[in-house]
Amino acid sequence: MPTYLVERYLPGRDRAWLEVALARLRGRRTKAAYLGSTYVAEDETCFCRFEAETADDVRDANEQARVPFARIVGAHEIGIDQPEPTERGDRS
Numbered sequence: 001m002p003t004y005l006v007e008r009y010l011p012g013r014d015r016a017w018l019e020v021a022l023a024r025l026r027g028r029r030t031k032a033a034y035l036g037s038t039y040v041a042e043d044e045t046c047f048c049r050f051e052a053e054t055a056d057d058v059r060d061a062n063e064q065a066r067v068p069f070a071r072i073v074g075a076h077e078i079g080i081d082q083p084e085p086t087e088r089g090d091r092s
Contacts, residue, residue, distance in 0.1 A: 001051045003035070004058045005075040008046040008068060015039060018046055024065035031057035049075070 010018065018039060025034045025048075032052035039046045048069075050058045055072045062069050 001033075001053065003075050003077060004032075004050045004052060004055055004072050006048040006050060006058060006062060006072050007070045008048065009044065009070050010046060010068070011044050013044070015041060021065070021067045022048070025061060025067060028061065028065055030061035030064060032061035034061070 018037075022034075022037060032050045035049040035051060037046055037048040050061070052058045052061075055074065058072050062072075
């Protein structure tokens with residue numbers, strides 16, 4: 001299933017606010033599976049990962065949970081449950 005990265009810019013909001021907002025994502029049944037987040041307090045940003053068939057499914061989940069976001073982009077995981085690449089950069 002495709003993975004998506006959701007970028008959030010959260011000026012004036014703290015980690016406590018973000019945790020409450022993200023809890024709404026976990027509590028909803030949607031077509032997008034929330035995989036977790038990375039919060040960068042110094043930059044007032046947050047990056048969340050989702051699995052879904054489409055970016056629209058991810059957008060719907062975030063809008064239903066009322067969690068603001070700047071953009072949603074397709075992403076590829078590197079180094080998570082994948083074999084080490086060879087010197088040539090392929091998997092042979």
